[in-house]
Amino acid sequence: MKKGLFFLGLFLLGVCLSAYGQTASGIIAPGAKVEQLADGFKFTEGPAVDSKGNVYFTDQPNDKIYKWSVDGKLSEFGDKQGRANGMYFDNEGFLLSCSDDKNELWSIDTSNGSHTVILADIGGERLNGPNDLWVTPNGGIYFTDPYFKRAWWTDRPEGVLQGGQFLYYITPDRKSVRKVDTDLKQPNGLIGTPDGKRLYVADPGVRKTYVYTIQPDGSLTDRKLFAETGSDGMTIDNKGNIYVTGRGVTVFNPAGEQIEQIPVQAGWTANVCFGGEDLQTLFITASEKLYSIRMSVKGVR
Numbered sequence: 001m002k003k004g005l006f007f008l009g010l011f012l013l014g015v016c017l018s019a020y021g022q023t024a025s026g027i028i029a030p031g032a033k034v035e036q037l038a039d040g041f042k043f044t045e046g047p048a049v050d051s052k053g054n055v056y057f058t059d060q061p062n063d064k065i066y067k068w069s070v071d072g073k074l075s076e077f078g079d080k081q082g083r084a085n086g087m088y089f090d091n092e093g094f095l096l097s098c099s100d101d102k103n104e105l106w107s108i109d110t111s112n113g114s115h116t117v118i119l120a121d122i123g124g125e126r127l128n129g130p131n132d133l134w135v136t137p138n139g140g141i142y143f144t145d146p147y148f149k150r151a152w153w154t155d156r157p158e159g160v161l162q163g164g165q166f167l168y169y170i171t172p173d174r175k176s177v178r179k180v181d182t183d184l185k186q187p188n189g190l191i192g193t194p195d196g197k198r199l200y201v202a203d204p205g206v207r208k209t210y211v212y213t214i215q216p217d218g219s220l221t222d223r224k225l226f227a228e229t230g231s232d233g234m235t236i237d238n239k240g241n242i243y244v245t246g247r248g249v250t251v252f253n254p255a256g257e258q259i260e261q262i263p264v265q266a267g268w269t270a271n272v273c274f275g276g277e278d279l280q281t282l283f284i285t286a287s288e289k290l291y292s293i294r295m296s297v298k299g300v301r
Contacts, residue, residue, distance in 0.1 A: 025259040027241060027251065032294040034264055034284070038066075038074050044285035045233070046087040047273040048095060049299065050110065055275035055283045056095060057290060058084045061151075063101070065108075068290065070277050078113045082106055083152060086132030086189075086233065086271070091139050098130035098143060101152060103161075105130055105143065105170075118174055126161050132189050132233060137196040139172035140218050142180070144187035144201065167201055169218040180220045181212075189234040189271070191242065194300040200242055204230025209244060211256075226256045233271025233285070237297040245269040249284060264291060274299020 042061040049055050055068045056077060065077040065084055082099025084106070090096050095108040096118070103126040105118040118141075121127065129150065133143035146165045149158065167181040167190075181187070186205030192198060192214065199220060202209045209227045212220040231244035240254040248269055251260035266286035275283050279299040284291040 025251065027237065027239070027260055027295055027297045028262070029280075029294040029296050034262065034291050034293045036265075037068065037072075037283075037290045037292055039289040041066075041288050041290075043270070043287060044290055045085050045270045046097065047233075047271050047275070047283050047285050048087040048089055049273050049275040049279070049283075049301075050089050050095075051093060051301075053275050053277040053279060055273060056087060056110070057271075057283070057285050058087065058097075060085055065097075066290075068275070068283065070275075074290075077110070081108070082115075083150070085130070086143075088133050088135050090135045090141075091137075096133055096135065096141065098133055100129040100131070100150065103127040103129055103156070105133070105141075119170065119177060122162060122168075122177060126156060128160050128162050128165060131187075134190050134192050134199070136172075136192060136214070136218075137194070141170040141174075142190060142192070142199060142201075143168050143170070144190055146186045146188055146205075165205075167220075169220075171218065180218065181223070189231040189244065191234040191236050193236065193240065200226060200234060200236075202229075202231035202234060202244060204232070204246070206230070209234075209242075227252050227258075232269070233273075235272045235274060235282075236300060237274065237295070238300050239297050241297065243272050243282070245272055245284075249282070262293065266291075 041059040046058040053070045064079045065081045067077045083101035084097040086098045097106045099106045104120050106115045108115045128145045128147040131144045147160045166179045169180045170177045184203045189202040199212045207230045211226040213222040235243045242252045248264045249262040264286045269286040271285045
């Protein structure tokens with residue numbers, strides 16, 4: 001009888017929290033709802049936050065990058081951006097992008113829009129199609145290189161060009177690149193912890209997300225299954241919770257337990273990042289739109 005009353009109490013607590021706009025996880029700000037910020041795009045992707053809290057994101061099919069400023073204004077940052085997909089700001093403030101028009105990695109100077117190519121090929125062969133990347137505290141870069149056929153690829157052979165779909169690491173001096181996991185089917189979203197000790201990589205090809213231990217030389221060890229789900233883009237908050245995307249946004253605690261599901265009214269949720277001056281707003285790129293929701297937790301740099 002006592003056990004029954006206990007579970008009834010938990011149920012009623014959940015009902016009350018829901019009624020007041022709160023969730024059991026506590027990571028969403030009380031009363032906060034997902035809000036549509038902008039629409040009219042073709043497919044939004046790659047949200048990345050700069051040092052001030054401004055969020056840059058892409059409309060890949062239209063080959064544009066947009067900026068959502070901390071004062072809530074949308075502007076077009078630039079077009080002809082190499083069909084930018086996943087993006088991330090490096091430690092020097094340059095916007096790194098997986099620009100898969102020519103299967104390259106770019107470094108973009110947001111002060112003037114100019115760019116340099118970080119990586120154009122490996123062994124003289126183009127990459128498959130760089131998808132997402134993350135920068136370590138010491139400046140190393142991890143990136144995924146799956147193959148997803150693009151309509152704009154008119155001058156390259158079809159299919160995988162690198163002998164597989166791999167996870168790579170670029171050294172902090174950007175002089176060397178190497179494979180760090182060749183046992184993935186179709187790696188996609190990834191994010192690391194701010195202390196540079198762990199890396200999370202999604203493999204939607206097998207509907208799984210893995211966690212690795214990062215070694216000082218950038219190699220990865222101790223791969224473990226983190227969650228039985230893949231993901232397009234990913235982010236992390238200051239509590240170590242991992243946010244994965246696809247059908248809305250699903251949140252897992254550091255132990256790999258699902259603690260939250262954030263529904264998004266879109267056919268596909270592609271990516272997420274924290275932004276705003278206090279890094280306490282979650283920005284969500286989803287199909288033709290950009291959304292946000294106010295959080296109780298914060299993002300990390």
